[in-house]
Amino acid sequence: MNRIDQNEILKSTYALNETINNKLFGLLTLFLSTHNIEEIQTNTTYRVDISDLSNQLQDLFYFGKDLRDYNNNEFWYFRLSKKWETIVKDLISDKKPNILDFSIFYFKNKRFEQLPNSKSLVKDIIDKLNISKSAIEIIFDLHYEDRDIKLSEVDFSNDDLLTAYKVKHNLTSDYETISFDSHFLVKSHPSELSRGPYIQTLYSGMAIQELVLLTKFDLDKYYPKSQRNISITNGLAKNIIFYGAPGTGKSHRINLIISDKLERTERVTFHPEYDYSSFVGGYKPTMLDNDIRYEFVPQAFTKIYVDAWNDLDNDFYLVIEEINRGNCAEIFGDIFQLLDRSNNYEITPSKELKDYLIKEFLDNDKTDGNKLILPPNLHILATMNTSDQSLFPMDSAFKRRWDWEYIPINYEFSDENNSSKFVVQISKIENFSWLSFIKSVNNVIKQNDNLGMDKCLGNYFLKPENDIIEIDTFINKAIFYLWNDVFKDEIEEHSIFKDSTTYEDFFPIRPNGIEKIKEILEILKVDISIIASE
DSSP states (O other): OOOOOOHHHHHHHHHHTTTTTTHHHHHHHHTOOOSSSSOOTTTOEEEHHHHHHHHHHHHHHHHHHOOOOOOOOOOEEEOTTTTHHHHHHGGGGOOOBBBBHHHHHTTTTTTTTOOHHHHHHHHHHHHHOOOOOOHHHOOOOOOOOOOOOOOOOSSSOOOHHHHHHHHHHOOOOOOOOOSTTTTTTEEOOTTTTTSSSSGGGGSSSGGGGGEEEEEEEEHEEEEEEEEGGGOOOTOOEEEEEEESSSOOOOOHHHHHHEEEEEEEEEEEEOOOOOHHHTTEEEEEEEEEEEEEEEEEEEHHHHHHHHHTOOOTTEEEEEEEEGGGGSOOOHHHHGGGGGGGGGGTTOOOOOHHHHHHHHHHHOOSSSOOOBOOOOOEEEEEEEETTTTTTSSSSOOHHHHHSEEEEEEOOOOOOOOOOGGGOOOOEEEEEEEEEEHHHHHHHHHHHHHHHHHTTGGGGTSSSSBOOOOOHHHHHHHIIHHHIIIIIITTSSSSSGOOOOOOOOOGGOOOOIIIIIIHHHHHHHHHHHEEEEEOOO
8 A cells, every 4th residue: 555656745845835824734634623514504603523633634744753642521612603715715816726736735644555646536535524515615726637646665754755845945944844924844743733824814813803713612602592402482483413423312302302391292113124215205005994995094204294384373393313314315205395494485386295285284373284394393313323334325406404412422420410320340349430441442433534423432322220230231242343334344443342252252241241240341441340248
């Protein structure tokens, strides 16, 4: 596996020096470090893991030998202004940075098994930036020659790149951080966020806040947006997908919203066999006076649709569990257009559905069933477990019609965090903290580029009675998930399972499983507590 050829990297680096500045590069790095499924939106708060951001900055701009290891479990938050695409023009010189040069610079440390082409590199960088097409067009020059990118025949270090860079610009400085402003090399390490040349420029000074607000606290906590309150009235109903790692409490989040509205809620779970007729309805055989006849039988969507239009004074909820496990294109069908509430889309229902709705809306002066449009009081809430590989991909047109709310893992030991009270019972006299375990194992998972946050264990992956997780449950569910779905194909260096451990090695649980669990706890540095005898 080889890196992109040194001359290709240097050529792109020199070109960027003439077209980009540290402030714009800092903003783009912030986007690249944002773990977000949906396109980054204005006036929405996003959370950035400081460890990820620091490592990203170091990988991009540090050309020395003294690599630093960051793992501080802290977060920063940012929000783009509504006019950021207009304001970002002020950060761009007369000549825009070329998108291919930016891509080559970004992927300069990546090792490729085969020749990459310019089109694939550009596509990858646009996907990673995750900003709108209009913003991409404002920031970058999108004209480039479509060609295969030459790979280096011999290995080289970033120090070699730095030496060539110094020769090019006649630099004598010993500094090892590249700058795209006038000085070319600077003393500050790029990952020193409060004084480094990239992120520091995004929160120092009032003017930058017209473009982006970057803070060390959750902006939504201190500056909440009214539309995030899901007790919505006056036509502010929304489609929201709550997503996160398994066991973070996505369904619990929805349960809190609908707890006193269960009689006005329909709940379904998507799966591979679920289809349009299961969701909306269709003709089915029914019995009437001992005769079999076919008639339209409404399903969850149609039922809640009718109920909401017939009672506009109250909120109604359609809850979809595991939305990514079904074929959304097939399940929603033409109803998909209705999800774009901002455009007040109307669609013509099928004849059988229209006939049913006309009958149901006979005395309704708000709608007649001839056209479908989502009622203003019908909220659609869904959950998505990011560790599950979607059997059917959601296209971008479907995804952009939803708001997305990330449900993070809570590592705080507090009375509010019930999972901090959970313990795993090893024996009559030994146990360990469930929260300490998931914090340590998730740290291992997050450090592995092949895995990522979506493989982490959530707080409520296991739901014990009386806060005690039996060792059998822990091995059969948590350990099986970690071995089979997370670490099975990872090398031992990056795994919690050492010495070619297989899942069968945990059985019988007593004593083999307990012995193996203690080995894992030692690797993760999770303490075992001795229960005091009464």
